[in-house]
Amino acid sequence: MTIAAGYLHAGQYRGAPLRLHWSLPVGMFVFTRFAAAPLAWLAFLALVLTHEAGHAALVRHYRLRVVGIDLHGLGGETHWLGRPSLSQRVAIAWAGVFAQGVALATVVLLEAAFGPARDAWLAQIVYVYTTANLWMIAFNLLPLPGLDGEVAWMIIPAWRRRQRPRVDGRLRRVAKLHVVRRADTVPDREAMVQAVADVDRELRAITDAHNAAADGDPPPPGRGGAGSKTRR
Numbered sequence: 001m002t003i004a005a006g007y008l009h010a011g012q013y014r015g016a017p018l019r020l021h022w023s024l025p026v027g028m029f030v031f032t033r034f035a036a037a038p039l040a041w042l043a044f045l046a047l048v049l050t051h052e053a054g055h056a057a058l059v060r061h062y063r064l065r066v067v068g069i070d071l072h073g074l075g076g077e078t079h080w081l082g083r084p085s086l087s088q089r090v091a092i093a094w095a096g097v098f099a100q101g102v103a104l105a106t107v108v109l110l111e112a113a114f115g116p117a118r119d120a121w122l123a124q125i126v127y128v129y130t131t132a133n134l135w136m137i138a139f140n141l142l143p144l145p146g147l148d149g150e151v152a153w154m155i156i157p158a159w160r161r162r163q164r165p166r167v168d169g170r171l172r173r174v175a176k177l178h179v180v181r182r183a184d185t186v187p188d189r190e191a192m193v194q195a196v197a198d199v200d201r202e203l204r205a206i207t208d209a210h211n212a213a214a215d216g217d218p219p220p221p222g223r224g225g226a227g228s229k230t231r232r
Contacts, residue, residue, distance in 0.1 A: 007070065013049075014056070016066040016079075027073030031132045032124060040124035045071070047103060047133060051140075052076045054099025058092045075140065083205070086154065093151035097137050104133050 055078040064082030
């Protein structure tokens with residue numbers, strides 16, 4: 001494990017780097033009502049990862065590429081590359097909340113079948129997957145920049161017309177995913193130059209695609225797209 005820019009590089013999730021921000025323990029503490037309940041903290045961590053896994057699953061379903069997952073105190077971010085359609089972007093935005101909804105329904109059904117949790121530690125876990133889960137869903141669906149609600153509510157045609165220019169503008173900026181290297185690794189200058197060239201091509205591809213869409217022309221063939229990030 002290595003630390004860079006406030007993130008702990010904790011391994012990989014299905015081939016994508018998984019990083020934990022220093023603010024993650026703060027979020028665990030707040031969303032568990034400031035209780036000293038390690039199992040509830042782990043439940044919060046699992047819930048956030050479930051949300052991001054929902055995003056990542058749909059990104060891969062649309063044959064886009066997940067390049068990293070970050071978890072922090074307010075949730076997380078799934079970084080991905082590709083050129084999805086508007087409907088695909090909306091579906092990806094809803095996927096994280098849908099995964100949380102599945103977790104919520106599962107715990108509610110188990111509680112209905114076996115009765116309320118009598119153990120204090122188990123009750124904390126149930127709280128995380130029910131009450132705290134609902135608060136996290138409501139917060140994340142606020143139509144604010146950086147939250148899933150900014151794109152998710154574009155499922156409504158009127159909201160789509162109003163929000164699309166701003167969201168498309170954000171897609172012109174490639175999210176910087178911190179690359180964590182081993183301390184004893186010697187940087188490869190040719191690889192760095194190639195990476196910069198790749199990013200430049202991706203930025204040009206995004207600009208061309210959005211300009212073509214604005215002019216009503218089909219996007220230029222044979223060019224790759226660049227990425228975005230879905231925030232928790």
